[in-house]
Amino acid sequence: xxxxxxxxxxxxxxxxxxxxxxxxxxxxxxxxxxxxxxxxxxxxxxxxxxxxxxxxxxxxxxxxxxxxxxxxxxxxxxxxxxxxxxxxxxxxxxxxxxxxxxxxxxxxxxxxxxxxxxxxxxxxxxxxxxxxxxxxxxxxxxxxxxxxxxxxxxxxxxxxxxxxxxxxxxxxxxxxxxxxxxxxxxxxxxxxxxxxxxxxxxxxxxxxxxxxxxxxxxxxxxxxxxxxxxxxxxxxxxxxxxxxxxxxxxxxxxxxxxxxxxxxxxxxxxxxxxxxxxxxxxxxxxxxx
Amino acid sequence: xxxxxxxxxxxxxxxxxxxxxxxxxxxxxxxxxxxxxxxxxxxxxxxxxxxxxxxxxxxxxxxxxxxxxxxxxxxxxxxxxxxxxxxxxxxxxxxxxxxxxxxxxxxxxxxxxxxxxxxxxxxxxxxxxxxxxxxxxxxxxxxxxxxxxxxxxxxxxxxxxxxxxxxxxxxxxxxxxxxxxxxxxxxxxxxxxxxxxxxxxxxxxxxxxxxxxxxxxxxxxxxxxxxxxxxxxxxxxxxxxxxxxxxx
Ligand SMILES: Nc1ncnc2c1ncn2[C@@H]1O[C@H](COP(=O)(O)OP(=O)(O)OP(=O)(O)O)[C@@H](O)[C@H]1O
Ligand SMILES: [Mg+2]
Numbered sequence: 001x002x003x004x005x006x007x008x009x010x011x012x013x014x015x016x017x018x019x020x021x022x023x024x025x026x027x028x029x030x031x032x033x034x035x036x037x038x039x040x041x042x043x044x045x046x047x048x049x050x051x052x053x054x055x056x057x058x059x060x061x062x063x064x065x066x067x068x069x070x071x072x073x074x075x076x077x078x079x080x081x082x083x084x085x086x087x088x089x090x091x092x093x094x095x096x097x098x099x100x101x102x103x104x105x106x107x108x109x110x111x112x113x114x115x116x117x118x119x120x121x122x123x124x125x126x127x128x129x130x131x132x133x134x135x136x137x138x139x140x141x142x143x144x145x146x147x148x149x150x151x152x153x154x155x156x157x158x159x160x161x162x163x164x165x166x167x168x169x170x171x172x173x174x175x176x177x178x179x180x181x182x183x184x185x186x187x188x189x190x191x192x193x194x195x196x197x198x199x200x201x202x203x204x205x206x207x208x209x210x211x212x213x214x215x216x217x218x219x220x221x222x223x224x225x226x227x228x229x230x231x232x233x234x235x236x237x238x239x240x241x242x243x244x245x246x247x248x249x250x251x252x253x254x255x256x257x258x259x260x261x262x263x264x265x266x267x268x269x270x271x272x273x274x275x276x277x278x279x280x281x282x283x284x285x286x287x288x289x
Numbered sequence: 290x291x292x293x294x295x296x297x298x299x300x301x302x303x304x305x306x307x308x309x310x311x312x313x314x315x316x317x318x319x320x321x322x323x324x325x326x327x328x329x330x331x332x333x334x335x336x337x338x339x340x341x342x343x344x345x346x347x348x349x350x351x352x353x354x355x356x357x358x359x360x361x362x363x364x365x366x367x368x369x370x371x372x373x374x375x376x377x378x379x380x381x382x383x384x385x386x387x388x389x390x391x392x393x394x395x396x397x398x399x400x401x402x403x404x405x406x407x408x409x410x411x412x413x414x415x416x417x418x419x420x421x422x423x424x425x426x427x428x429x430x431x432x433x434x435x436x437x438x439x440x441x442x443x444x445x446x447x448x449x450x451x452x453x454x455x456x457x458x459x460x461x462x463x464x465x466x467x468x469x470x471x472x473x474x475x476x477x478x479x480x481x482x483x484x485x486x487x488x489x490x491x492x493x494x495x496x497x498x499x500x501x502x503x504x505x506x507x508x509x510x511x512x513x514x515x516x517x518x519x520x521x522x523x524x525x526x527x528x529x530x531x532x533x534x535x536x537x
Contacts, residue, residue: 182379182381184377184378184379184380184381185381185382185383186381187343187346187348187375187377187381188375188376188377188380188381188382188447188450189381189394189397190348191346191347191348191367191373191375191460192372192373192374192375192394192395192397192398192450192451192453192454193367193368193372193373193397193398193399193454194394194397194398195397195402197402197405197406198397198400198402198405198406201405201406202383202386202390202394202397202405203383206383206385206386207383207384207385209385210385
């Protein structure tokens with residue numbers, strides 16, 4: 001019996017070496033981050049001189065900015081007609097985001113399964129990753145421009161742009177989620193004779209459901225913001241109205257529209273955040289758009 | 290080392306070398322396992338026990354050497370010849386599904402893609418699942434999510450899922466840890482009866498040498514990716530196993 005106990009202690013004797021290794025690699029990473037930060041700071045300061053940033057603070061330019069704002073922007077235009085237009089356009093942006101997020105999600109799911117390294121062989125996943133990355137490299141504004149050229153002005157083109165862009169981004173979020181799933185469930189089901197389709201049905205979707213929902217909500221929030229910008233190229237929504245007010249120098253109406261946009265975005269981000277809290281996904285908050 | 294009668298080999302490994310991404314883990318593994326026998330693999334952490342299982346399961350391709358189960362390669366065996374029950378070291382349960390759904394997944398191999406996409410399993414499979422739930426005493430938990438179970442209950446779900454596949458070969462990694470003595474006895478008796486009834490072959494990793502000696506026919510000692518000895522369980526003294534460890 002005492003032999004057994006002795007044996008057990010030797011069984012786990014190699015665990016110390018692995019922790020030593022870990023702390024070493026972490027230390028070297030922190031060291032590099034220090035240097036990196038100092039170097040980037042120096043670089044940024046040099047670049048700021050090149051752009052003549054200090055000139056902003058010269059007395060003449062500051063005072064001209066202040067007088068321009070105080071004479072043209074304030075007070076905001078609160079007439080009922082202006083507010084009605086803004087509400088209509090704001091709602092249009094939200095509708096565009098809803099439709100765009102919906103179709104973007106539907107299209108991204110099969111693509112992200114095909115792009116996941118742990119679900120597909122490399123010769124399948126690599127081309128789909130490149131496709132998704134390609135979609136992401138084109139900003140949503142440019143997608144909107146492309147669709148406006150193809151299908152004309154209006155919210156339809158904006159919605160298409162949001163759908164395509166959503167597909168590119170959500171697809172990446174999704175395959176990263178899939179690749180983070182533990183391999184043991186896959187191994188267990190494969191050993192029990194499950195097909196690839198069955199592992200996707202019974203492991204991939206149930207195990208990543210929370211993250212997927214959280215990502216979709218985040219994407220909707222993002223699309224409301226992006227949807228406000230793409231209107232500038234005539235793709236409908238509040239952005240269209242913003243660009244209209246700017247080009248006709250109606251700055252007090254512009255301020256009203258911006259306030260509406262600000263409040264809407266804050267409310268949607270708040271509600272989205274609350275909903276996402278119930279579908280916790282620790283990895284997700286680290287991702288940057 | 291015991292010489293083995295080759296005509297009786299069910300699982301046969303010859304000069305197996307294997308590793309991950311160029312890192313060598315297993316070296317020159319030669320092993321024979323008879324049909325219907327119960328084998329325990331013992332060895333220190335990191336010895337390569339789980340890696341050896343992955344080779345037998347066909348989840349990892351050896352870089353060198355030959356392995357057959359029932360005369361064919363593991364992947365062919367899994368597809369055509371026989372059924373495998375696998376209990377991974379960390380169980381590999383699907384946390385967001387219920388106990389019952391998890392157990393039914395053991396029947397995926399005999400369920401068509403379309404039926405399984407709709408979550409339709411045969412009536413026989415549902416009945417069999419009930420039976421296993423009862424015999425492992427987790428019936429009351431059947432509609433609970435895996436996350437709400439205790440360690441030992443999770444273990445029993447994984448065992449149930451493996452049984453669900455009507456295995457000819459049961460492979461269990463750290464099978465009995467987290468179970469109390471009474472449950473170890475219950476589960477091992479269940480396994481022994483099944484092995485006798487259906488001529489099922491069992492290979493398990495077990496850290497407790499006493500338990501391994503008590504319930505198995507053969508003990509394989511693995512260390513540093515090599516097999517250091519194969520012993521008949523009823524003929525070996527625990528102290529001899531111990532010695533093999535310390536002499537390295
Ligand atoms: N996926 C992997 N990639 C790279 N190396 C791995 C991988 N899995 C295991 N190893 C390494 O292979 C060696 C053997 O691992 P293995 O899991 O087979 O050990 P084990 O005998 O099962 O140990 P334990 O008793 O702790 O489960 C270890 O050194 C481990 O670090
Ligand atoms: Mg192991």
